[in-house]
Amino acid sequence: MTEYLIQAQGLYKSFGENHAVNDLFLHIERGEIYGLVGSDGAGKTTTLRLLVGAMLPDAGMITIDGMDLFQHGEEIRARIGYLSQRFSLYEELSVLENIRFFAEVRGLSTEEWLPRSMDILEFVGLAGFKERRAGQLSGGMKQKLGLASALVHRPRILLLDEPTTGVDPVTRQDFWQLIIRLVSDERLTVLISTPYMDEAARCGRLGFLRDGSLLKSGTPAELRSALEGSILELRGEPLRELRLAAAMDKDILEVHAFGDRLHLRVATGKTEAVLNRLPDQLAGRGLKVEDVRIIPPTLEDVFISLTSSEIADA
Amino acid sequence: MPEPAIITENLTRLFGDFIAVDHISFKVDQGQVVGYLGPNGSGKTTTIRMLLGLLEPTEGQATVLGYDAFRQTEEVRARAGYMSQKFALYDDLTVWENIEFYGGVYGVRDKNSLNATLARVGLTGYERENTGDLSAGWRQRLALSIALVHQPKLLFLDEPTSGVDPNARRVFWDLIYDLADEGTTVFVTTHYMDEAEYCERVGIMRDGKLLAMDSPAKLKEETLSGPVWDLYATPLELALEALSGVEGVQRAGLAGNHLRVITDPRITATKLKRALKTAKIDVSSLDRGDPTLEDVFLSLAKD
Numbered sequence: 007m008t009e010y011l012i013q014a015q016g017l018y019k020s021f022g023e024n025h026a027v028n029d030l031f032l033h034i035e036r037g038e039i040y041g042l043v044g045s046d047g048a049g050k051t052t053t054l055r056l057l058v059g060a061m062l063p064d065a066g067m068i069t070i071d072g073m074d075l076f077q078h079g080e081e082i083r084a085r086i087g088y089l090s091q092r093f094s095l096y097e098e099l100s101v102l103e104n105i106r107f108f109a110e111v112r113g114l115s116t117e118e119w120l121p122r123s124m125d126i127l128e129f130v131g132l133a134g135f136k137e138r139r140a141g142q143l144s145g146g147m148k149q150k151l152g153l154a155s156a157l158v159h160r161p162r163i164l165l166l167d168e169p170t171t172g173v174d175p176v177t178r179q180d181f182w183q184l185i186i187r188l189v190s191d192e193r194l195t196v197l198i199s200t201p202y203m204d205e206a207a208r209c210g211r212l213g214f215l216r217d218g219s220l221l222k223s224g225t226p227a228e229l230r231s232a233l234e235g236s237i238l239e240l241r242g243e244p245l246r247e248l249r250l251a252a253a254m255d256k257d258i259l260e261v262h263a264f265g266d267r268l269h270l271r272v273a274t275g276k277t278e279a280v281l282n283r284l285p286d287q288l289a290g291r292g293l294k295v296e297d298v299r300i301i302p303p304t305l306e307d308v309f310i311s312l313t314s315s316e317i318a319d320a
Numbered sequence: 321m322p323e324p325a326i327i328t329e330n331l332t333r334l335f336g337d338f339i340a341v342d343h344i345s346f347k348v349d350q351g352q353v354v355g356y357l358g359p360n361g362s363g364k365t366t367t368i369r370m371l372l373g374l375l376e377p378t379e380g381q382a383t384v385l386g387y388d389a390f391r392q393t394e395e396v397r398a399r400a401g402y403m404s405q406k407f408a409l410y411d412d413l414t415v416w417e418n419i420e421f422y423g424g425v426y427g428v429r430d431k432n433s434l435n436a437t438l439a440r441v442g443l444t445g446y447e448r449e450n451t452g453d454l455s456a457g458w459r460q461r462l463a464l465s466i467a468l469v470h471q472p473k474l475l476f477l478d479e480p481t482s483g484v485d486p487n488a489r490r491v492f493w494d495l496i497y498d499l500a501d502e503g504t505t506v507f508v509t510t511h512y513m514d515e516a517e518y519c520e521r522v523g524i525m526r527d528g529k530l531l532a533m534d535s536p537a538k539l540k541e542e543t544l545s546g547p548v549w550d551l552y553a554t555p556l557e558l559a560l561e562a563l564s565g566v567e568g569v570q571r572a573g574l575a576g577n578h579l580r581v582i583t584d585p586r587i588t589a590t591k592l593k594r595a596l597k598t599a600k601i602d603v604s605s606l607d608r609g610d611p612t613l614e615d616v617f618l619s620l621a622k623d
Contacts, residue, residue, distance in 0.1 A: 039576070046456060046483030077458065145361065172511050174361035174526065175617045183574045203486065204514045204614065208576020216485065246501045262490055263497040265353075265520045265536055302610075306486045306514065313487055 009072070011036040011163065012057065013193050018065035019052050019218075026052040027063070028218030034197060036037040039189055040207030042199040043305075048200035049218035051091060054165050057197070058088045068147050068162070070088040081271040084112075087161035091168045093152040097141030100149055101132055104140050105158055112159035119158070120142070125153045132182060146177035146182035153184065164188065166198040169203060182208060214309055226305060233311055235277050240286070251291055255284065271307065323386055325350045325505040328369060330380030333366050340366040342528035343380065348507060348521075350473075353500045354533075356509040357516040357613065358525030365405070367475050367525075371507075372402055385474055398426075401472035405479045407463035411452035415443060415462055419469060420449055426470035427501050434469070441465045441495060457488025462554040464495065475499065477508040481515060492582040493518050524617055531620040540611040543619050545570055546585040549592065550609040552578045554602050562599035566592070571619065582615060 012034040023300065027049045034040045042050050052175035055061050057068060059079045063133040068075040070082045095104055102123060109119035127133045130150040135143070139152060149169060156164065164185075170178045183215040198209065206212045206226070242248055249268060253261045257276035260268045272280045277300065285295045326348040333341040341363045348354050357362050369375040370383050373393030382389040383488075410418055414437070421589065423434050438444055441461040446454075460480060467475060477496075481489045496506050496518075508519065516522045516536065517547045523533035532539055553559040559579055563572040568584040583592070589606050596603050 045485035045488075048485070174359040174362075174621070175513065175533075175614050177359075178622050179573050179618065182576065186556065186574055186576075201483070202512065202514070202613070210577055246497075249497070260490075262494065262518075264518050299361070309486050310490065313485075 009036075010034060010069075011071060012197070013067075013069045014053075014057065015067045015069075017053070018064045018069070019056060019061070022062055025218050027056065030215075030219050031064070032213065032220065033223075034195060035211075036195055037189060037193050038210045039185065039196045039208075041206045041212035042122070042197060042215055043201070043203065043206040043309075044199075044215035045201055047085065048215045050215055051167055052218075053215070054088070054090075054167050054197070055201060058086055058165055059083055060088075068283065081133040085162045086161065086165060087156035087159070088165045089156040089167065089169055089316065091171070095140040095148060095151060095155075098139060100137050100139055101127065101143070101299045102136040104151060105154055108155040114159060122158060122160070123154075126157050129157075129187075130154045131180075131284070145173060146180065149173065149177065150184070153181070157188075159163060162194060164194055164196045166196065168201065170198050171201060178205075186215050203304065206305050210304075214312065216313065221309075228311050229308045230303050230304060232307065233271075233307055235300055236272045237301050237303045237307055238272060238277070239269060239279070239297075239299055239301045240268040240284075241266065242293060242297065244293070247291070247293050248288060248295075251288055251293060252284070255287070259314070269301070271311065315317060322350050324348055324386055325352070326507065327383040328367075328371075328380065329382075330366070331370060331377055331382050332379035333363075333375060334371060334378045336364065339528050340416070341370065343375075344530045345380075346523060346530060346533050348505060350505050351500060351503050351608050353496060353506045353508070353518075355516040355519030355522040356507065356525060357513065357522055357617070358509075359418065359510070359511055362525040363528040364525055365478055366528075368402075368507070368509065372400065372476065374442060398470070399472055400474040400476060401467035401470065402476045403467040403478065403480055405482060407459070407466070409451050409459060409462060409466075411450075413451055415445065415449050415454075416447035418462060419465060422466040423469045428469050437465050437469050437471075438475055440468060440498075442491075443511050455488075456484045457491070460484050460488065460492060461495070464492070465490045468499075472504070476507045477506065479509055479511065481510065481512070489515070513612065513617065516613050524613075524620060526617075532616075536613060539613065539616045543616045544582055544611050546583045546587065547610045548576070548609045549581040549583065549589075549606060550578055550613055551581055551592075551596075551606050552604045553596060553606075554604070558599060559596060559601045559603075562596055562601060563592070566595045573618065580609070580615065582619065 010033045014030055014032040017027050019029040044050050050225055055075050073082055075082055105123040106119055127136055130153055132150055189196055211225050214221040248249055249261055252270055253289055257273045257280050258270050259273055260271040288295050324347040329345050331344045356364050370377050371384055371389050373389045374398055376390050385399050387395040387397055419434050441464050443461055479494055500506055523536050524531045546608055559574055563569050568587040570582040572579055572581045593603055
């Protein structure tokens with residue numbers, strides 16, 4: 007049996023009528039980057055808050071590093087670094103003063119905090135800005151300072167709540183570079199939440215969260231393999247008529263316009279048949295088809311097929 | 321040839337010393353779906369606010385549907401719809417009461433016309449629902465119907481899909497394409513790189529500047545000089561270092577558990593593999609990838 011670093015079983019957390027976390031099971035292995043993917047209100051933030059011990063679940067169990075979170079809260083929290091979505095920095099304090107504050111809160115001694123802080127600032131690339139007031143940092147730098155604050159007590163587990171929402175792709179890439187170094191050099195385990203499907207593809211494993219529970223979990227490749235061969239790209243014109251005509255085929259489950267192309271999702275096992283008949287069918291209606299080809303499914307395709315089959319099953 | 325729906329010339333807006341929008345010039349043709357892509361704070365909303373005449377340009381000008389956006393605001397507003405990031409719906413009113421209220425603001429009181437607007441976004445049958453009880457996806461549709469209540473020829477959507485789930489997002493884009501098919505011009509901002517792929521043309525914003533505007537296919541063709549590769553190798557960091565020294569590698573970056581590499585057209589897989597082997601890097605796979613708008617953004621942002 008695999009010993010998971012983080013295990014959550016049957017977690018529930020409600021706020022009045024809102025079942026933010028609803029029978030959630032989560033297993034995270036040591037040294038992996040696990041992505042918790044979902045839209046606003048799917049339960050990402052509540053899940054992270056439960057895992058960090060910031061709030062108690064209504065029911066369920068959380069085990070971290072073999073210890074029950076509710077019995078060994080202090081011990082476990084010492085091993086966790088948490089970067090919340092709206093992490094608070096003291097804008098009027100300098101970069102170094104901010105880190106010092108977090109170091110002291112985390113109980114680092116006077117001899118310890120300064121060398122550790124300098125190491126961390128060096129690591130995130132802020133060493134040259136240690137005297138600058140936090141309020142005068144750019145968005146990307148603030149985010150790095152937030153990360154540095156979460157790392158100051160040498161955690162083994164890093165929980166990141168939507169660290170890249172709305173940030174510049176350049177900053178996003180820098181940020182990921184730091185995360186990957188932490189995982190590969192220091193063997194940290196990272197749990198990161200994100201609303202971006204393209205970002206989810208960067209994680210080692212990921213779980214789709216919806217309505218407070220996990221729809222499906224796996225590596226990006228595993229998740230995509232279920233839809234391998236069932237997404238077609240169609241080019242031709244006029245696009246509007248093609249859209250309507252393609253949607254009439256019984257084996258085409260979905261049709262979406264992407265600029266000058268259409269993406270079609272075909273029922274399992276019907277790809278060959280659709281590829282054979284569709285161009286003639288469309289040409290018979292006087293429509294021009296330039297190209298139809300199989301394209302690799304995206305994680306968004308996977309998410310959508312999971313939720314639509316869920317609707318069909320109901 | 322019909323006149324463009326939007327023309328901007330050197331459109332600029334300063335807030336104190338801060339240049340929110342920096343000499344932006346572009347044209348949007350009627351009936352097009354144009355995406356305005358950029359991270360938070362890149363100037364997207366400020367641009368829309370100037371196009372709607374809510375904000376005076378510091379320099380330059382904007383012509384919307386043939387009218388000066390700032391001096392002929394009334395004309396523009398009568399013909400353009402706007403759905404903002406935080407759409408203002410009355411939660412304690414029903415769906416019908418919301419559309420009735422906003423219809424009244426635009427002078428649309430005809431019941432049939434209001435019903436038709438709700439039908440367009442698939443809200444028929446939901447008239448009596450309390451707005452506060454709707455899910456994010458349904459609220460978003462109601463907000464869209466409100467922006468459509470006066471049958472505008474041009475629609476501004478400011479981050480309309482933030483926070484809704486992918487299903488609702490696709491349904492929403494289907495609606496946008498229905499509107500475009502009927503001749504409505506749609507100008508939509510987003511910070512989702514993958515979402516911009518839905519648009520016919522995409523403008524890429526960064527730090528107040530419009531870096532480029534074209535179809536996603538053209539942007540990829542013109543910005544990326546050669547193929548894009550996905551490289552899975554260990555150790556990843558050394559691979560990154562090794563590649564940056566290889567001639568013909570335009571850029572290499574970490575993309576989660578692998579590297580994303582853009583090269584000159586003449587670079588082959590064999591050549592890359594050879595360079596990695598010399599650096600004692602264990603390559604598990606190297607494949608051509610489909611270029612994305614994120615690749616384009618990163619390439620453009622480099623300068």
